[in-house]
Amino acid sequence: xxxxxxxxxxxxxxxxxxxxxxxxxxxxxxxxxxxxxxxxxxxxxxxxxxxxxxxxxxxxxxxxxxxxxxxxxxxxxxxxxxxxxxxxxxxxxxxxxxxxxxxxxxxxxxxxxxxxxxxxxxxxxxxxxxxxxxxxxxxxxxxxxxxxxxxxxxxxxxxxxxxxxxxxxxxxxxxxxxxxxxxxxxxxxxxxxxxxxxxxxxxxxxxxxxxxxxxxxxxxxxxxxxxxxxxxxxxxxxxxxxxxxxxxxxxxxxxxxxxxxxxxxxxxxxxxxxxxxxxxxxxxxxxxxxxxxxxxxxxxxxxxxxxxxxxxxxxxxxxxxxxxxxxxxxxxxxxxxxxxxxxxxxxxxxxxxxxxx
Numbered sequence: 566x567x568x569x570x571x572x573x574x575x576x577x578x579x580x581x582x583x584x585x586x587x588x589x590x591x592x593x594x595x596x597x598x599x600x601x602x603x604x605x606x607x608x609x610x611x612x613x614x615x616x617x618x619x620x621x622x623x624x625x626x627x628x629x630x631x632x633x634x635x636x637x638x639x640x641x642x643x644x645x646x647x648x649x650x651x652x653x654x655x656x657x658x659x660x661x662x663x664x665x666x667x668x669x670x671x672x673x674x675x676x677x678x679x680x681x682x683x684x685x686x687x688x689x690x691x692x693x694x695x696x697x698x699x700x701x702x703x704x705x706x707x708x709x710x711x712x713x714x715x716x717x718x719x720x721x722x723x724x725x726x727x728x729x730x731x732x733x734x735x736x737x738x739x740x741x742x743x744x745x746x747x748x749x750x751x752x753x754x755x756x757x758x759x760x761x762x763x764x765x766x767x768x769x770x771x772x773x774x775x776x777x778x779x780x781x782x783x784x785x786x787x788x789x790x791x792x793x794x795x796x797x798x799x800x801x802x803x804x805x806x807x808x809x810x811x812x813x814x815x816x817x818x819x820x821x822x823x824x825x826x827x828x829x830x831x832x833x834x835x836x837x838x839x840x841x842x843x844x845x846x847x848x849x850x851x852x853x854x855x856x857x858x859x860x861x862x863x864x865x866x867x868x869x870x871x872x873x874x875x876x877x878x879x880x881x882x883x884x885x886x887x888x889x890x891x892x893x894x895x896x897x898x899x900x901x902x903x904x905x906x907x908x909x910x911x912x913x914x915x916x917x918x919x920x921x922x
Contacts, residue, residue, distance in 0.1 A: 566578040566676050566677075566707065566909070566912055567905065567908070567909050569909075570672045570673055570676045570677050570908050570909070570912055571652070571654065571659065571672075571905070572674035573598075573602050573671075573675050573676060574652055574659065574661075574664065574668060574669055574671075574672035574908070575651075576598045576601070576602065576650040576662040576768070576794045576805060577595075577598060577636070577663070577671055578650060578651065578652045578662065578663060578664060578668060578669040578671060578754070578829070579594075579650055579651060579652075580593075580595045580598055580636075580688060581594075581650055582595060582636050582637045582638055583637070583638055583639065583641065583643060583662070584617070584637035584638065584639065584640075584690070584691070584692075584694050584844060585640065586617075586694040586696070587616065587617035587618070587637065587694060588617055588692070589617035589619055589621075589636075589637065589690045589692075590617075591611050591619045591711070592611065593712040595619075595621075595636055595688075595690070595903045596609075596611065596621060599621055599623065599688060600678075600792060600872070601620070602675050602680065603623055603675060603783060604625070604678075604679045604705070606623050606625050607623045607625045607678075608623070608625070608626065609621055609622070609623045610622045610624075610665050610718060610721045612664055612702065612703075614691075614698050614699065614702055617637075617690060617691075617694075617814065618690060618691040618694070618696070618698045618699050619689070619690045619691075619699070619755050620688070620689050620690075620699050620702070620749070621686060621687075621688040621689075621881070622685070622686075622688075622702055622703075622708070623678070623685070623686045623688070624684075624685045625678070625681070625682065625683065625684055625685075626681075626682045626683030626684065626885075627683055628684050628685040628712070628922055629683075629711070629713045629724075629917075629922060630685070630713065630714045630715070630716065630913075630918065630919070630922060631685045631686075631687055631709075631713070631714075631715050631716070631843040632674055632678075632684075632685065632687070632715075632716045632717075632718065632915065632919075633684045633686070633687045633688075633689065633700070633715065633716070633717050633718065633874070634667055634670050634671045634686070634687075634688060634689075634718035634883075634889075634917075635660060635667060635676055635689045635690065635691070635692035635699075635718075635874070636663075636668065636671060636686075636688050636689065636690050636716075637689075637690045637691060637693045637694065638662050638663035638666065638693060639666075641663075641691050641768075642662060642899055643899075644668075644899045645776050645899050645900055646883075646900055647660040647661065647835065647900055648661075649661060649662040649901075652664065654676040654734050655765070656726045656878045656903075657904060657905060657906070658902045658903065658904055659902060659903055659908070660900055660902045661901065661903065662901055663785055663802075663901070664874070664891075664901055664902060664903045665720050665824045665891035665895040665896045665901050665902065665903040666719070666720060666891070666895075666896035666897060666901070667718050667719055667720065667889055667891075667893070667896075669746075669889075669891060669907075669908050669911070670716070670718035670719075670889040670890055670911060671891050672908070673782055673890065673908055673911040673915055674686050674718065674912075674913035674915055675850065676912050677890050677916035677919055678683070678915075678919065679921075680916060681916070681919040681920060681922075682722040683818075683919075683922045684919045684922070685712065687703060687739070688897040690702075692811060692874055693838055695734075696839075696840065697874055700874045700877045702876070704877055704878060704880065704881060707909055709881060711760070712757070712883065713883050713884075714883050714884045715858065715875070715876060715878040715881075715883060715884070715885040715886075716809075716872070716885075716888055716915070717873055717874060717875040717885065717886070717887050717888070718887075718888065718889040719873045719875075719887050719889050719893075720889050720890065720891035720892050720893050720896055720903075721811065721866055721869065721886075721887055721888055721889055721893065722866065722890075722891070722907070723888065723889070723890055723907060723911050723914055724863075724864045724865065724866035724885040724888070725858050725863040725864060725865050725866060725886045725887070725888050726815035726865075726866050726867075726868065726869050726875075726888065727853065727858070727885065727886060727887075728779060728842050728843075728844055728867060728868035728869075729814065729843065729853060729856065729868055729869045729870065729871060729872060729873060729875075729876070729887070730782070730810065730811035730812060730813060730814070730843055730868075730870055730871075730872060731810075731811060731812040731816070731817075731818050731841055731842045731843035731844075731872065731876065732810075732811055732839060732841040733808075733809060733810045733811075733818045733821065733822075733837070733839065733840055733841070734808075734809045734814065734838045734839040734840075735807070735808055735810075735822075735827060735834070735837050735838065735854060736805070736806070736807045736836045736838055737760070737763075737802065737805070737806040737807075737808075737833050737834070737835050737836075738803070738804075738805055738806075738834045739756040739757075739759045739760045739763075739793065739802065739804040739805075739806065739832060739833045740756055740802065740803060740831070740832055740833065741755045741756030741758070741759060741800065741801050741802045741804070741832075742754040742755075742800060742802060743799060743800055743801070743802035743901045744797065744799070744800045745798070745800070746797075746798050746800055748800070751800045752800060752887075753799045754800065755794075755801045755901040756793050756801045756803050756804035757763060757794050757801040757831055759804070759833070760800075760806050760833075761791075761802040763806070763833070764788055764791065764806065764813065765784065766825075766833065767808070767825050768786065770821075770824045770825055771784050771786040771821070771825075772809065773824075774812065774813065774816055774821065774824075775813070775815060776813040776814060776815045777866075778815065778848050779782075779815045779845075779848060779851055780813040782814065782868070783813065783818070783898065784811065784813060784815035784821065785810060786809075786810045786813050787806065787808060787809050787810070788806065788807070788808045789807045789808060789809060790805060790806065790807040792802070792804065798848060802878065806846040811872070812843050813843060813844045813852070814844060814845060814854060814868060815843065815845065815846070815847050815848060815851070816843060817842060817843070817846065818840055818841075818842055818843075824835075828870075828880075834869050842874045842875075842876045842877070842879075843855075843876060844873065844875050844876040844879055844887075845879055845885075846876075846879060846880065850879065850882075851899075854882060854884045854885065854886065857884035857886075858884075858886065861917075861918065861921060863888075864888070869887070869893065871893055873887050875887045888911075888914065889911060889912035890904070890908050890910065891904070891906035891907055892905055
């Protein structure tokens with residue numbers, strides 16, 4: 566099966582699915598690649614959400630488990646020693662944009678699926694775009710309710726990951742009163758001062774979030790930008806604050822938003838630019854997924870720090886794991902690579918899960 570996996574991967578890497586610019590067509594090269602390599606018995610339905618955001622759902626038989634893999638990649642930066650959109654092989658590794666994150670897994674899934682009577686794979690194209698439109702749309706569809714478990718492909722060394730941090734990105738625009746800094750009564754109304762006081766309170770609040778049941782992780786909170794005012798002898802009438810947080814498994818993002826009082830007032834307007842929940846949503850769901858993994862003889866790995874769209878599937882209330890070849894340190898890099906041994910291992914693991922339908 567190794568040679569077939571590498572041939573499929575070679576075709577996938579040659580399809581330019583960099584996101585941005587996300588010039589991905591619903592019936593373009595990727596669709597043709599899927600049609601070429603999946604057995605004729607698969608029915609491939611296409612959902613186009615515009616702007617290069619596309620779902621291809623390949624189903625054969627009557628499966629109850631869904632596998633998902635995204636086909637978009639990050640852009641290829643300068644400095645590669647191998648052609649980014651061409652699979653380059655040596656004795657142990659394959660190089661190319663997306664081989665690790667996560668077209669390698671897509672090739673493994675296709676090779677395994679061709680050997681099964683009942684299987685479903687959702688190929689999506691918006692994971693790297695920080696929107697997750699494709700998965701949001703799918704999870705709201707009636708089709709999603711047909712499946713009792715979900716396997717999401719991301720680089721985990723072929724072990725099952727059951728938990729990761731959420732990711733929350735927020736922008737705040739503070740409004741103050743402009744004036745001369747000699748006017749003492751105006752200083753408390755400075756937009757910069759208002760923002761600074763909010764940041765100080767936020768840092769105190771975030772320090773209280775720690776999940777002792779699911780790994781003992783604390784929340785990560787970062788102020789990315791704090792920018793306002795015109796000069797130091799003028800009271801600032803505006804200040805922009807952007808921040809992000811990575812909540813530990815089991816802590817919904819809404820808990821943090823409530824604690825930080827993220828709501829529009831006369832002094833500030835907030836916009837949540839991305840809201841990716843943590844995986845799992847709570848201890849009960851984690852325990853249920855642990856039991857599911859034991860039933861399917863899956864090695865469970867430690868939680869990972871990077872966010873995945875598995876958290877969106879998990880909101881459907883079914884066992885959801887992250888499992889794929891490679892390591893996150895090999896992804897998004899110049900000369901991105903994946904071990905050929907990992908591809909073989911992943912394909913065998915996927916095949917076992919498909920045959921356990």
